[in-house]
Amino acid sequence: MLPDSKVINFMGWRKTAAAFSLVLLLVSIGSLAVKGLNLGLDFTGGSQIELGFDQPADLGTIRSALAEEGLENPVAVYFGSESEVLIRTQSALQDGAIERIERALAGISEQAGIVEITKAETAQVGIAENIRLEGVTVEQLQEANVFDQKYFGNTEFSSDNGAVTVAIENTLDNVYAETLMATLAEATGSSVELRRSEFVGPQVGGELRDEGGLGMLFALAVVMIYVAIRFQYKFSVGAVAALIHDVIIVLGFFSLMGLDFDLTVLAAVLAVIGYSLNDTIVVFDRVRENFRKMRRGSTHEIINSSLTQTLERTLITSLTTLLVLVVLFLFGGELINGFATALIVGIVVGTYSSIYVASNILAAMHLTKEDLMPPEREGEEQEELAP
Incomplete structure (x- = not known):
């Protein structure tokens, strides 16, 4: 066991951490219930057009022109370079043509x-x-x-x-694409070329949303089964509670900030589940090892020692990953901003949850050395007593 002076008393803050997590969860759930998620084109259905300009395009001018077109929630972002622009809208392209005809x-x-x-x-x-x-x-x-x-x-x-x-x-659809290109060419003073145009139907978007949600639930169920087999059911409850905590807070952050939630963000949320689980498993493995090695010490003392021993590894891994994600967020372009944002929030919350949420659950469920003792095989006692 580490000297007392070197062991950080993580469990001494467990009640404060639990209250902090509860506040975050309530805010996230409240925002999801009131505001919901700002679902992107992948889930709601709609259209997207990729346009090429003969000179760097001004997104401000393009967005101002789109605001007058009557499309539903139009979004314009750079795609690859400043002369390539991707326009997304949650309506069909023909809706824009119909709006023009009606005017x-x-x-x-x-x-x-x-x-x-x-x-x-x-x-x-x-x-x-x-x-x-x-x-x-x-x-x-x-x-x-x-x-x-x-x-x-x-x-x-x-x-x-x-x-x-x-x-x-x-x-x-083609009529509106042509008229939109003419409008943008006039607004930006450059020639515009249509590179790609596609439509995502609402039924397809609904299927993606449902299957994405089921995929997330399936991942949590598999994690719970794996940890229960690999460790013990109390560890399983702690791991899944930490993952649910992370997912809800990431979703709540996107809801509260009104950020677009699309397939790339869903992929990031699933990646957060994997990352957080990996961090939690490292902590759990050390907790199990110390429960078997340390002859003295309460549950809280053993968990404190385990968290202290893994803290350096946890922080270094998280900080190096965050460094890459911050660079990706700043210089990766608008198309992957949501992906990078979800991972940044998820890794920060996941690092916190592996220390305080998962371990807190173990302490609350009164994990003991007896829980980690291997079960005796039938007839083992008789074999030991036999001459």
């Missing part, structure tokens, strides 16, 4: 509006979609150039029963 119709008549949008039939060669309108005439549409051929391609107008049907060559 143009409002300028013609207050009664004008879109009744229905349908995909073209197979027999309609060169036509992608049909748009049915009411409260407006073909002449008014042509005069106002609502369906500019530059964006909509070839158009065919027909009217029946007071309604007008416009058959357009390009899909509304």
Whole structure:
């Protein structure tokens, strides 16, 4: 056993640490219940467009232009370089085209509006979609150039029963991508090229959200089973309690700060589970070893000695990892800021929980040397007594 002067009395602060953890958990759970998570495009569904500019793009100008487009929560970030911009929105691209058409119709008549949008039939060669309108005439549409051929391609107008049907060559998704590029080119004074455009449906986003949550629960269940087999059930409860503590606080931090929660952040949360578990297992292994080696000392004294012996390793590992993550956060670009942020918060909280939450649970459950003694095999006593 280490000399008393060299052993840090971690367990002397266990009640303060427990109160601190409880406050963090209550704040996190309260924020998750009231505000929820600001789910990203991966989970909500929506669209993203990757654009290339012929000169470094000004994100401030681009964001100002997007704010006037009527899209839902548009986000613009650099993608690879300052001349590559990724635009994300939680609405379909065609919603932006519909918004533009409706604004143009409002300028013609207050009664004008879109009744229905349908995909073209197979027999309609060169036509992608049909748009049915009411409260407006073909002449008014042509005069106002609502369906500019530059964006909509070839158009065919027909009217029946007071309604007008416009058959357009390009899909509304493509129409909006082209008009958005023209708007951004005008706002930034540079040429814009479409590199990639894709849509994530809400059903796919829902599946990703559900499967991600199930994956996290499965990871916690496997951890609990492994630690129970590898150590003892009290260690299992302590390890899983620490992991749940870490996950809730990381999620609560993202909820409280209003940060986007997407698949990269979910991956970071799962990485935090692995990192925190690794740290906790190192501490638990030393606790088990000291319980078997030390003949004297209370549960709190043995846990204090174990935590003191592993403290240097814990801090060095955490600090070196944090150094890399801080650099990644500062210079890695906006696309991975959420990932780096989740890991930074998770490692700080995970280091704390491996010292105070996991070990605190062991002390609260009154871990004893008898808990760690190997079970006697049947007939062992009779073999020892036999001549």
